[in-house]
Amino acid sequence: MKIGVLALQGAVAEHLRMLEEAGATAVPVKKVEELDELDGLVLPGGESTTISKLMHKYGFMEALQEFGKAGKPIFGTCAGAILLAKQIEGQDDCHLGLMAIKVERNAFGRQKESFEVTMPVAGVGADYPAVFIRAPYIMEVGENAEVLAKYEEKIVVAREGHYLAAAFHPELTEDARLHKYFLDMVKEYRS
Numbered sequence: 001m002k003i004g005v006l007a008l009q010g011a012v013a014e015h016l017r018m019l020e021e022a023g024a025t026a027v028p029v030k031k032v033e034e035l036d037e038l039d040g041l042v043l044p045g046g047e048s049t050t051i052s053k054l055m056h057k058y059g060f061m062e063a064l065q066e067f068g069k070a071g072k073p074i075f076g077t078c079a080g081a082i083l084l085a086k087q088i089e090g091q092d093d094c095h096l097g098l099m100a101i102k103v104e105r106n107a108f109g110r111q112k113e114s115f116e117v118t119m120p121v122a123g124v125g126a127d128y129p130a131v132f133i134r135a136p137y138i139m140e141v142g143e144n145a146e147v148l149a150k151y152e153e154k155i156v157v158a159r160e161g162h163y164l165a166a167a168f169h170p171e172l173t174e175d176a177r178l179h180k181y182f183l184d185m186v187k188e189y190r191s
Protein backbone atom coordinates (compact mmCIF):
# COMPACT_ATOMS: atom_id res chain seq x y z
CA MET A 1 0.00 0.00 0.00
CA LYS A 2 1.50 3.33 -1.04
CA ILE A 3 0.45 6.49 0.76
CA GLY A 4 1.61 10.01 -0.09
CA VAL A 5 2.00 13.00 2.21
CA LEU A 6 1.49 16.34 0.47
CA ALA A 7 4.89 17.97 0.95
CA LEU A 8 4.39 21.66 0.15
CA GLN A 9 4.56 22.92 3.76
CA GLY A 10 3.99 21.56 7.25
CA ALA A 11 4.57 18.40 9.28
CA VAL A 12 5.56 16.00 6.48
CA ALA A 13 8.43 13.86 7.84
CA GLU A 14 6.51 12.93 10.99
CA HIS A 15 3.55 11.64 8.95
CA LEU A 16 5.87 9.61 6.71
CA ARG A 17 7.38 7.97 9.77
CA MET A 18 3.99 7.15 11.33
CA LEU A 19 2.58 5.75 8.08
CA GLU A 20 5.61 3.47 7.73
CA GLU A 21 5.17 2.40 11.32
CA ALA A 22 1.51 1.61 10.63
CA GLY A 23 2.60 -0.64 7.75
CA ALA A 24 2.48 1.46 4.57
CA THR A 25 5.06 2.60 2.06
CA ALA A 26 5.01 6.37 2.52
CA VAL A 27 6.32 8.97 0.08
CA PRO A 28 6.43 12.79 0.08
CA VAL A 29 4.40 14.30 -2.78
CA LYS A 30 5.66 17.48 -4.45
CA LYS A 31 4.38 17.05 -8.00
CA VAL A 32 0.89 16.22 -9.24
CA GLU A 33 2.19 13.31 -11.36
CA GLU A 34 3.20 11.57 -8.15
CA LEU A 35 -0.47 11.22 -7.19
CA ASP A 36 -1.04 8.60 -9.91
CA GLU A 37 0.75 5.83 -8.08
CA LEU A 38 -0.87 6.41 -4.67
CA ASP A 39 -3.59 4.47 -2.85
CA GLY A 40 -4.25 7.33 -0.42
CA LEU A 41 -2.99 10.74 0.68
CA VAL A 42 -2.37 12.67 3.91
CA LEU A 43 -2.78 16.45 3.99
CA PRO A 44 -0.56 17.52 6.90
CA GLY A 45 -0.92 20.29 9.45
CA GLY A 46 0.83 23.58 8.88
CA GLU A 47 -0.78 26.82 7.75
CA SER A 48 -3.83 26.20 5.58
CA THR A 49 -3.60 29.53 3.73
CA THR A 50 0.06 28.90 2.85
CA ILE A 51 -0.53 25.30 1.77
CA SER A 52 -3.54 26.42 -0.27
CA LYS A 53 -1.50 29.04 -2.14
CA LEU A 54 1.15 26.45 -2.96
CA MET A 55 -1.54 23.98 -4.04
CA HIS A 56 -2.86 26.53 -6.53
CA LYS A 57 0.65 27.31 -7.73
CA TYR A 58 1.62 23.68 -8.39
CA GLY A 59 -1.69 22.49 -9.84
CA PHE A 60 -2.80 20.44 -6.84
CA MET A 61 -6.28 21.97 -6.48
CA GLU A 62 -7.81 20.26 -9.51
CA ALA A 63 -5.56 17.20 -9.23
CA LEU A 64 -6.61 16.54 -5.63
CA GLN A 65 -10.27 17.20 -6.35
CA GLU A 66 -10.05 14.50 -9.03
CA PHE A 67 -8.11 12.22 -6.69
CA GLY A 68 -10.82 12.50 -4.04
CA LYS A 69 -13.72 12.24 -6.46
CA ALA A 70 -12.14 9.09 -7.93
CA GLY A 71 -12.65 7.52 -4.49
CA LYS A 72 -9.06 7.67 -3.25
CA PRO A 73 -8.93 8.15 0.54
CA ILE A 74 -7.62 11.42 1.98
CA PHE A 75 -6.72 12.10 5.62
CA GLY A 76 -6.53 15.79 6.58
CA THR A 77 -4.91 16.71 9.89
CA CYS A 78 -5.28 20.16 11.45
CA ALA A 79 -4.61 22.56 8.53
CA GLY A 80 -5.25 19.52 6.29
CA ALA A 81 -8.77 19.21 7.72
CA ILE A 82 -9.37 22.88 6.87
CA LEU A 83 -8.20 22.19 3.30
CA LEU A 84 -10.68 19.29 2.96
CA ALA A 85 -13.70 21.14 4.38
CA LYS A 86 -16.61 22.32 2.25
CA GLN A 87 -17.19 25.24 4.61
CA ILE A 88 -14.95 27.47 6.71
CA GLU A 89 -16.55 29.68 9.35
CA GLY A 90 -16.43 33.38 8.40
CA GLN A 91 -15.30 32.71 4.81
CA ASP A 92 -17.33 32.52 1.62
CA ASP A 93 -14.90 30.24 -0.14
CA CYS A 94 -13.16 27.02 0.78
CA HIS A 95 -10.05 25.19 -0.49
CA LEU A 96 -10.58 21.65 -1.81
CA GLY A 97 -14.18 21.49 -0.61
CA LEU A 98 -14.28 17.69 -0.72
CA MET A 99 -15.60 16.74 2.72
CA ALA A 100 -18.97 17.75 4.14
CA ILE A 101 -17.69 19.39 7.30
CA LYS A 102 -17.77 22.98 8.48
CA VAL A 103 -14.66 24.07 10.39
CA GLU A 104 -13.66 27.03 12.48
CA ARG A 105 -9.98 27.92 12.44
CA ASN A 106 -7.95 28.54 15.60
CA ALA A 107 -10.93 27.48 17.64
CA PHE A 108 -9.44 26.70 21.02
CA GLY A 109 -8.46 30.22 22.00
CA ARG A 110 -5.19 31.97 22.72
CA GLN A 111 -4.59 30.65 26.20
CA LYS A 112 -4.74 27.14 24.82
CA GLU A 113 -2.68 27.61 21.66
CA SER A 114 -1.22 24.18 22.08
CA PHE A 115 -2.01 21.34 24.46
CA GLU A 116 -2.13 17.58 24.69
CA VAL A 117 -5.03 15.48 25.98
CA THR A 118 -5.89 11.80 26.11
CA MET A 119 -9.32 11.08 24.66
CA PRO A 120 -11.44 8.30 23.25
CA VAL A 121 -11.58 8.06 19.46
CA ALA A 122 -14.24 5.68 18.10
CA GLY A 123 -12.73 2.73 16.24
CA VAL A 124 -9.25 3.69 17.43
CA GLY A 125 -9.07 3.47 21.24
CA ALA A 126 -10.20 4.89 24.59
CA ASP A 127 -6.89 6.55 25.37
CA TYR A 128 -5.71 8.27 22.23
CA PRO A 129 -3.11 11.04 22.82
CA ALA A 130 -4.05 14.15 20.83
CA VAL A 131 -1.74 17.12 20.32
CA PHE A 132 -3.57 20.33 19.41
CA ILE A 133 -1.63 23.27 17.91
CA ARG A 134 -3.68 26.34 16.96
CA ALA A 135 -6.24 23.75 16.04
CA PRO A 136 -9.53 24.16 14.23
CA TYR A 137 -12.63 22.31 15.33
CA ILE A 138 -15.40 20.76 13.30
CA MET A 139 -18.61 22.74 13.86
CA GLU A 140 -20.91 20.56 11.78
CA VAL A 141 -20.78 17.38 9.78
CA GLY A 142 -22.90 16.38 6.79
CA GLU A 143 -25.54 13.68 7.11
CA ASN A 144 -23.22 10.98 5.74
CA ALA A 145 -20.39 11.81 8.11
CA GLU A 146 -19.66 10.12 11.43
CA VAL A 147 -18.24 11.86 14.46
CA LEU A 148 -15.36 9.80 15.86
CA ALA A 149 -14.18 12.09 18.67
CA LYS A 150 -15.16 15.17 20.62
CA TYR A 151 -13.17 17.31 23.02
CA GLU A 152 -15.00 19.79 25.27
CA GLU A 153 -18.19 19.13 23.24
CA LYS A 154 -16.38 20.07 20.04
CA ILE A 155 -16.02 17.58 17.20
CA VAL A 156 -12.34 16.90 16.60
CA VAL A 157 -12.34 13.73 14.44
CA ALA A 158 -14.85 12.92 11.71
CA ARG A 159 -15.12 10.55 8.80
CA GLU A 160 -17.21 10.81 5.67
CA GLY A 161 -16.78 7.74 3.45
CA HIS A 162 -13.19 7.81 2.22
CA TYR A 163 -12.38 11.15 3.88
CA LEU A 164 -10.98 11.42 7.41
CA ALA A 165 -10.37 14.70 9.27
CA ALA A 166 -8.64 15.29 12.61
CA ALA A 167 -8.31 18.70 14.26
CA PHE A 168 -5.13 17.66 16.06
CA HIS A 169 -1.69 16.36 15.02
CA PRO A 170 -1.69 12.54 15.12
CA GLU A 171 1.87 12.48 13.75
CA LEU A 172 3.43 14.17 16.79
CA THR A 173 3.17 11.26 19.23
CA GLU A 174 4.46 7.70 19.21
CA ASP A 175 0.93 6.35 18.73
CA ALA A 176 0.28 5.13 15.18
CA ARG A 177 -3.29 3.91 15.74
CA LEU A 178 -5.04 6.70 13.84
CA HIS A 179 -2.69 6.20 10.88
CA LYS A 180 -3.47 2.48 11.09
CA TYR A 181 -7.20 3.34 11.05
CA PHE A 182 -6.61 5.38 7.88
CA LEU A 183 -4.73 2.48 6.26
CA ASP A 184 -7.70 0.22 7.01
CA MET A 185 -9.93 2.76 5.24
CA VAL A 186 -7.57 2.68 2.26
CA LYS A 187 -7.74 -1.13 2.15
CA GLU A 188 -11.52 -0.97 2.25
CA TYR A 189 -11.68 1.47 -0.68
CA ARG A 190 -9.01 -0.32 -2.71
CA SER A 191 -10.88 -3.61 -2.85
Ligand SMILES: NC(=O)CC[C@H](N)C(=O)O
Binds near residue numbers: 044135
Ligand atom coordinates in the same frame (compact mmCIF):
# COMPACT_ATOMS: atom_id res chain seq x y z
N1 LIG B 1 -1.34 23.18 13.42
C1 LIG B 1 -2.04 23.55 12.41
O1 LIG B 1 -2.13 22.89 11.34
C2 LIG B 1 -2.67 24.88 12.57
C3 LIG B 1 -3.69 25.23 11.52
C4 LIG B 1 -3.68 26.72 11.31
N2 LIG B 1 -4.10 27.43 12.48
C5 LIG B 1 -4.55 27.06 10.11
O2 LIG B 1 -5.54 27.71 10.26
O3 LIG B 1 -4.25 26.67 9.03
